[in-house]
Amino acid sequence: MSKKIAFKTLGCRLNLFETDSIASEFSKNNYQIVDFSDKADIYVINTCTVTSMSDQKSRRVINQAARRKKDGITIVTGCMATNYKEKLQDNENIDYVVDNDHKTSVVSIAEAHFNGEIVNDEQFQRDLFKYEPAKDTFHTRSFIKIQDGCDNFCTFCIIPKVRGRASSRPVEDVLNNIRKVVEYGYKEVIITGVNIGRYNHEGTNFEGLIEKMIEIPGDFRIRISSIEPDGYSESFFRLFKHAKLAPHMHICLQSGSEEILLKMRRMYTAKLFKEMALKLDEMYPGFSLTTDVIVGFPGETEEHFQETVEMAMSIGFGHIHTFKYSVRKGTRAERLPDHLDEREKTRRGEIIRVLSDETRLNHRKSFIGRTQRVLVQIILENGYARGFGEHYIPVIIEKQNLDTNKFYDVDIVAINENDEPTLIGKIRN
Amino acid sequence: MQTTGLHKLIELINLTESTYILRIEKKDMQFEAGQHILLGKADDNDQREYSIYSGTNDEYLEVLIKEVVDGSVSIHLKNLNPGDLLKVEGPLGFFGLSKDKIESGKFLFIASGTGIAPFHSMVKSNPNLNYKILHGIRTCNEDYGKEDYNSDRYIRCTSRENGCDFEGRVTDYIRQNDFDNDTICYFCGNFKMIKEAMDLLENKGIPGSQLHAEVYF
Numbered sequence: 285m286s287k288k289i290a291f292k293t294l295g296c297r298l299n300l301f302e303t304d305s306i307a308s309e310f311s312k313n314n315y316q317i318v319d320f321s322d323k324a325d326i327y328v329i330n331t332c333t334v335t336s337m338s339d340q341k342s343r344r345v346i347n348q349a350a351r352r353k354k355d356g357i358t359i360v361t362g363c364m365a366t367n368y369k370e371k372l373q374d375n376e377n378i379d380y381v382v383d384n385d386h387k388t389s390v391v392s393i394a395e396a397h398f399n400g401e402i403v404n405d406e407q408f409q410r411d412l413f414k415y416e417p418a419k420d421t422f423h424t425r426s427f428i429k430i431q432d433g434c435d436n437f438c439t440f441c442i443i444p445k446v447r448g449r450a451s452s453r454p455v456e457d458v459l460n461n462i463r464k465v466v467e468y469g470y471k472e473v474i475i476t477g478v479n480i481g482r483y484n485h486e487g488t489n490f491e492g493l494i495e496k497m498i499e500i501p502g503d504f505r506i507r508i509s510s511i512e513p514d515g516y517s518e519s520f521f522r523l524f525k526h527a528k529l530a531p532h533m534h535i536c537l538q539s540g541s542e543e544i545l546l547k548m549r550r551m552y553t554a555k556l557f558k559e560m561a562l563k564l565d566e567m568y569p570g571f572s573l574t575t576d577v578i579v580g581f582p583g584e585t586e587e588h589f590q591e592t593v594e595m596a597m598s599i600g601f602g603h604i605h606t607f608k609y610s611v612r613k614g615t616r617a618e619r620l621p622d623h624l625d626e627r628e629k630t631r632r633g634e635i636i637r638v639l640s641d642e643t644r645l646n647h648r649k650s651f652i653g654r655t656q657r658v659l660v661q662i663i664l665e666n667g668y669a670r671g672f673g674e675h676y677i678p679v680i681i682e683k684q685n686l687d688t689n690k691f692y693d694v695d696i697v698a699i700n701e702n703d704e705p706t707l708i709g710k711i712r713n
Numbered sequence: 714m715q716t717t718g719l720h721k722l723i724e725l726i727n728l729t730e731s732t733y734i735l736r737i738e739k740k741d742m743q744f745e746a747g748q749h750i751l752l753g754k755a756d757d758n759d760q761r762e763y764s765i766y767s768g769t770n771d772e773y774l775e776v777l778i779k780e781v782v783d784g785s786v787s788i789h790l791k792n793l794n795p796g797d798l799l800k801v802e803g804p805l806g807f808f809g810l811s812k813d814k815i816e817s818g819k820f821l822f823i824a825s826g827t828g829i830a831p832f833h834s835m836v837k838s839n840p841n842l843n844y845k846i847l848h849g850i851r852t853c854n855e856d857y858g859k860e861d862y863n864s865d866r867y868i869r870c871t872s873r874e875n876g877c878d879f880e881g882r883v884t885d886y887i888r889q890n891d892f893d894n895d896t897i898c899y900f901c902g903n904f905k906m907i908k909e910a911m912d913l914l915e916n917k918g919i920p921g922s923q924l925h926a927e928v929y930f
């Protein structure tokens with residue numbers, strides 16, 4: 285009888301990509317993938333450590349697996365596993381701790397275990413890119429890893445410690461990965477990595493890589509996902525003219541205060557960020573710009589915070605992912621003076637969240653009367669189809685008998701103003 | 714190519730009571746002027762960033778360090794002896810001169826204290842560079858590496874002593890002088906100085922895209 289395996293992924297899209305690939309390998313080796321709430325022989329938890337909240341969530345999931353596993357095993361990997369490796373190795377609820385550098389060895393470790401061998405992740409070769417393109421994933425879109433690690437060393441960030449130095453996947457491997465998933469039938473690929481804008485492989489930079497990607501034939505689109513605002517040229521922005529490149533980027537602002545950006549050691553100014561946002565909107569009206577904001581960074585005064593609020597209002601982001609600053613051990617920000625109390629961070633976070641809801645609704649409303657090319661992801665109970673347009677805004681198409689994983693050109697006629705404002709579209713004639 | 718490894722200390726050179734240079738084995742580390750390394754004692758988990766002070770063609774690596782009394786790493790590094798091992802990782806960072814500007818660009822380097830380190834490396838690595846340095850220091854003896862700069866390109870701005878080049882902070886110097894709008898400005902050191910100096914130069918008409926900062930603290 286085939287063994288059952290369950291996965292839980294916390295955190296970023298890079299983790300999602302890596303879990304998809306590992307799950308696909310298990311599936312090829314005849315393991316049966318089951319839900320994480322079911323009984324399984326192996327529980328794989330791909331953890332996150334970006335904030336203290338992520339640590340807590342990761343710990344909670346590890347405990348859930350421990351309660352369910354009985355004779356099975358728990359394998360913990362990802363950023364939290366890397367950050368607290370020794371501590372987790374002493375945790376008797378966990379059978380194997382696999383750091384990021386050796387994440388691709390999870391399959392071999394499990395196989396060895398059931399063959400009666402006890403192996404250690406460090407016996408396997410370090411490989412950041414040995415992830416096979418996944419055929420059956422937990423998603424309708426395919427994540428493509430192009431890069432790992434980060435050399436920016438922002439003062440708040442633990443990621444350079446747990447993901448290591450920046451490293452780029454060879455161009456041909458990336459392109460082959462895309463060709464493969466397009467062949468599998470995926471209609472949207474999402475570029476992932478820790479700091480994808482710093483992609484550089486033997487002279488091909490990020491812009492050059494995207495240029496090559498959009499030349500790949502096939503009916504699919506490319507989404508850039510999360511990227512740092514490290515200075516892009518107009519020629520990069522011009523690439524969005526190509527129908528394959530979705531007019532959406534998640535560019536991390538973190539703060540609208542020049543002073544806080546300097547303290548964070550971010551490599552741009554708020555002013556340049558704003559110019560870039562305006563440029564994109566001028567070139568592509570309605571361009572979907574979403575962002576991350578950290579509230580309550582050490583020394584953030586009310587005045588600094590208001591600069592972020594004003595910036596967010598004036599740019600009108602499609603969504604703001606708000607993080608309360610959280611101390612990460614060993615970072616420069618840990619040693620900065622004037623840490624804020626939790627209640628104040630919560631208050632500021634709430635203000636940004638409310639503002640984000642407002643700007644998101646306004647941004648989405650501006651699509652009424654426009655068209656969207658919707659990739660249908662699910663069919664709702666009433667038979668209507670739901671998916672995402674090229675701007676990464678959810679759209680319900682009011683028509684029955686449509687197919688999932690297929691593009692439809694729709695006219696946007698209205699918006700549902702609920703918690704997740706959703707556009708309503710009609711198929712174009 | 715980045716490396717992580719143990720490098721021997723060749724020499725510790727005291728410049729003032731609190732500031733010193735560590736000259737370290739270079740091994741095969743190649744870097745660009747302006748980049749930094751992560752440095753710590755071999756037997757210590759704590760590492761800190763230090764800009765590379767030496768030139769790209771020097772046979773050794775040098776860093777210029779100010780001992781911070783209530784800090785944890787800078788104070789310990791000062792007690793090392795030649796032959797001791799240091800954990801070195803790098804080179805890291807993006808605080809470099811853009812290659813297409815090195816020949817023709819007009820550079821203004823603005824530093825506070827040991828923030829002069831990356832500029833020392835840039836000047837040493839590019840002998841024909843068209844630059845001017847404004848060095849914010851408290852007293853004249855903090856003019857680390859003065860002999861390596863052309864005297865009319867290096868301006869000491871002293872806040873607590875008169876008698877060297879300019880009496881006052883770098884920001885006072887900027888207020889009182891004009892700069893061509895095509896000047897490419899690099900700032901390094903204390904964030905308060907950097908913020909003020911950036912604002913002043915932007916108000917004087919230098920575009921934001923020509924301002925580059927490396928914040929130490």
Ligand SMILES: Cc1cc2nc3c(=O)[nH]c(=O)nc-3n(C[C@H](O)[C@H](O)[C@H](O)COP(=O)(O)OP(=O)(O)OC[C@H]3O[C@@H](n4cnc5c(N)ncnc54)[C@H](O)[C@@H]3O)c2cc1C
Nearest residue numbers: 761762763764777778779781784785786787827830929930
């Ligand atoms: C990219 C980068 C490059 C750097 N390059 C250099 C360099 O070339 N030379 C150098 O001396 N330092 C440099 N620093 C600062 C250095 O990394 C350490 O922070 C510093 O040596 C103090 O370390 P510490 O462990 O003793 O104290 P920490 O615990 O790190 O710092 C304690 C406090 O000391 C103050 N401080 C930090 N650095 C300095 C300084 N240079 N002068 C005065 N006060 C300071 C700050 O207020 C800080 O909060 C650099 C920092 C960065 C981010």
